[in-house]
Amino acid sequence: MFTVDPKSSLPIYEQLVAQIIRAIARGLLRSGEQMPSVRELASNLLVNPNTVSRAYQELESCNFIVTMRGKGSFISDLPLEQVKHAAIQSHIVTLCTVADELSISNDDLYQLLIQTREDLSC
Amino acid sequence: MFTVDPKSSLPIYEQLVAQIIRAIARGLLRSGEQMPSVRELASNLLVNPNTVSRAYQELESCNFIVTMRGKGSFISDLPLEQVKHAAIQSHIVTLCTVADELSISNDDLYQLLIQTREDLSC
DNA sequence: ATTAGTGTACTAATTGAATTAATACACTTA
DNA sequence: TAAGTGTATTAATTCAATTAGTACACTAAT
Numbered sequence A, B: 001m002f003t004v005d006p007k008s009s010l011p012i013y014e015q016l017v018a019q020i021i022r023a024i025a026r027g028l029l030r031s032g033e034q035m036p037s038v039r040e041l042a043s044n045l046l047v048n049p050n051t052v053s054r055a056y057q058e059l060e061s062c063n064f065i066v067t068m069r070g071k072g073s074f075i076s077d078l079p080l081e082q083v084k085h086a087a088i089q090s091h092i093v094t095l096c097t098v099a100d101e102l103s104i105s106n107d108d109l110y111q112l113l114i115q116t117r118e119d120l121s122c
Numbered sequence C: 001a002t003t004a005g006t007g008t009a010c011t012a013a014t015t016g017a018a019t020t021a022a023t024a025c026a027c028t029t030a
Numbered sequence D: 001t002a003a004g005t006g007t008a009t010t011a012a013t014t015c016a017a018t019t020a021g022t023a024c025a026c027t028a029a030t
Helices: A012-025 A039-047 A049-061 A082-102 A106-119 B010-023 B038-045 B050-063 B080-101 B106-120
Strands: A064-066 A072-075 B065-068 B072-075
Touching: A012 A049, A012 A082, A012 B080, A039 A049, A049 A064, A049 A072, A082 B010, A082 B106, A106 B065, A106 B080, A106 B106, B010 B050, B010 B080, B038 B050, B050 B072, B072 B080
Parallel strands: none
Antiparallel strands: A064 A072, B065 B072
C-alpha cells in the first residue's frame, strides 16, 4: 500500500506522512478505519518501528489520525475540511508574516496565489 | 545602523537580510544608494566579511540589491513592488503545493489568509 | 495470570547540512 | 601601483535531524 525510498533526501517518516495524507484526502482511507500497526508497516517497509511511529505521531499532531496505546491507530473522525485547514495553517501564518513585513496587500497576495496555482497545475 | 546577535539561533546572515529588507521596504534605504562595504559592515558588527557577503548574496538573489565586484553593493532600482513579489514567491509556492496536496480550494485558501492576517495584526 | 498484540519512551550512533572563519584571489578606480 | 571593492575555496565546527536498538506500558483475549 505504501512505499518508501531510504536513499531519498526526504526523511522516511516524511515520505510516509505525505503518502498517508494523500490517501486520506482522496478517500482511500476512511474515518474510523484502522491503520496497519507500527510493527507491521515497519516490517513491510523494512524500516525501524520507531520510524513508522514518528510518522503516525506527526499525523496525530495534525489530527489526521487518532492513536491509542495498546489498540492501534485509526483514521480520525473529525470533519475532513477542519483537519485540512489545521494542517495548512502554519504555512499560511508564515506567508502572512512575510507579507506583513513587506507590506504586501491582501489583493496582491491573492493575485500571486491564483497565478501560482495555475502555474503549478501545468 | 544594523545590529546582530551572535548567540541567536537565527543565523547572523539571516538577521542581516531581514533587517536590510525591512529598511528597504520602509524607505530607509533608497534606490541607487550604496550599501556599506562588506568589510566595513563586517568590522562594525565584529563578524567575518564572508558572513556579510552571504547576506548580500541572498539579497541580490532576490533582486533587493545589485552588487558589482570592485565597486560595491547598491540598492536595486527595480520597482519595489516587483522586488517584493519576487521575495515572497517561494512562500507562495510552498503554500500552493500543500494546498494542492490537500485539495484545498482557492476560495478556502483566501478565507484562511484573510482571517490569519486579521489575527496577526492584533 | 498469561500471552500476543498494540504504541512509545529513552538512549545513542550517525549522518549531513548549516554556519562561520581563514585565506587567497579577482576586479575597479584613482 | 595602491587601496578599495566583492568572492571563491577550503576547512573547522557546531548542531539538528534521522534512524535504530532496546526496554517499557498498555489492551484485549484466553
